[in-house]
Amino acid sequence: MDWLKCFVAVVNAGSLSAAAPEVHRSQSAVSMQLKKLESALGCQLLMRGPRQNQLTPDGQKLLGYARRMLDLHAEAQAAFHGKELTGRIRLGVPDDYAAKYLTPVLKRFAPNFASVEIELSCEQSTSLIPRIESGDLDLALVSREHPNQGTLLFHEPMVWVGSPQFEVWRRDPLPIAVYESESLAKRSAINSLALQGRRYKVVYNSSSLSGQLAAVESGLAVAVLTQCSVPSHLEILGGEQALGPLEPMAVSLYRSRASKDSAAVGSLYELLLKTLRTAAIAVPHQDVNDTLIDPT
Numbered sequence: 001m002d003w004l005k006c007f008v009a010v011v012n013a014g015s016l017s018a019a020a021p022e023v024h025r026s027q028s029a030v031s032m033q034l035k036k037l038e039s040a041l042g043c044q045l046l047m048r049g050p051r052q053n054q055l056t057p058d059g060q061k062l063l064g065y066a067r068r069m070l071d072l073h074a075e076a077q078a079a080f081h082g083k084e085l086t087g088r089i090r091l092g093v094p095d096d097y098a099a100k101y102l103t104p105v106l107k108r109f110a111p112n113f114a115s116v117e118i119e120l121s122c123e124q125s126t127s128l129i130p131r132i133e134s135g136d137l138d139l140a141l142v143s144r145e146h147p148n149q150g151t152l153l154f155h156e157p158m159v160w161v162g163s164p165q166f167e168v169w170r171r172d173p174l175p176i177a178v179y180e181s182e183s184l185a186k187r188s189a190i191n192s193l194a195l196q197g198r199r200y201k202v203v204y205n206s207s208s209l210s211g212q213l214a215a216v217e218s219g220l221a222v223a224v225l226t227q228c229s230v231p232s233h234l235e236i237l238g239g240e241q242a243l244g245p246l247e248p249m250a251v252s253l254y255r256s257r258a259s260k261d262s263a264a265v266g267s268l269y270e271l272l273l274k275t276l277r278t279a280a281i282a283v284p285h286q287d288v289n290d291t292l293i294d295p296t
Helices: 002-013 016-023 027-041 057-080 095-112 125-134 184-196 209-217 263-278
Strands: 046-048 053-055 087-093 116-122 139-144 151-156 158-162 174-178 200-205 222-226 235-237 249-255
Touching: 002 016, 002 027, 002 053, 002 057, 002 095, 016 027, 053 057, 057 095, 087 095, 087 125, 087 263, 095 116, 095 139, 095 209, 095 222, 095 263, 116 263, 125 139, 125 249, 139 151, 139 263, 151 263, 158 184, 174 184, 174 209, 184 222, 200 209, 209 222, 249 263
Parallel strands: 087 116, 087 139, 174 200, 174 222
Antiparallel strands: 046 053, 139 249, 151 249, 158 222, 158 235
16 A cells, blocks of 8 residues: 555656655655555556656556555545544635645545535635634634744745746836735835835735736736745746845644634644645744744
8 A cells, every 4th residue: 555655646746756745755765665566566657757757558557546445445444443524624725825735735635534525715814814713714824924823834935026028127116016915925025125225116916826927927017926836937036136035934824713623624734734844845944933833
């Protein structure tokens, strides 16, 4: 089963390095598990590349069986280790964290807890945090402003982003696209420009990631985004474009007090903690007020 778990994780993640955190093993250990599986079957399952692994015809044949065997294995474990989890989880996440951080966790959670309904809300952290505190949401992955807002997972770098087609960063005053007035990203951008003494003009407001990207791609402005959300066709800007450094976001997992008795919420909470701490990028800094214990 461990061989199959590693095989499916590599297929889902696309590479050994990306799959390693999913199965809580080192990259070399994942590679060894795959070699054992291939040796046992007497065939090659993956074509290894520098960044991406491609399935061979034999790998494609095995994949369907592997997924079904892992699902049945999870079913058997649930049958012998307690009753099946049921219920609803109201989960919140900003757009820019959803694909990189939330999707891999849900891929692992959903097959094991098929009777749990997940209701997902994609909003900015400034909207999600009050909903957690009021009990309108059970869990949220947020950029926090205060240490009492959930359990710290990691710090996400913030970057200036522009389109190489337009080179908007050469203009004076600098046209910028920003999130809503309470956004930490907006504050970080304006503080950075103020420290430099650089003139700027807000030309575009949007509360969504897609809105920010539209402003940058169309040449209206530069924007401040989380590094994980920057598409490859846009340029990350910095000192060469006379743009100063930005404070990283403290990303935390926030659970409502109202959900403390929900076994379903507890299971997803523990999986998110384990997975995102393991896969976390190196933390640039951590102040003494940061806590790794959930105050709820």
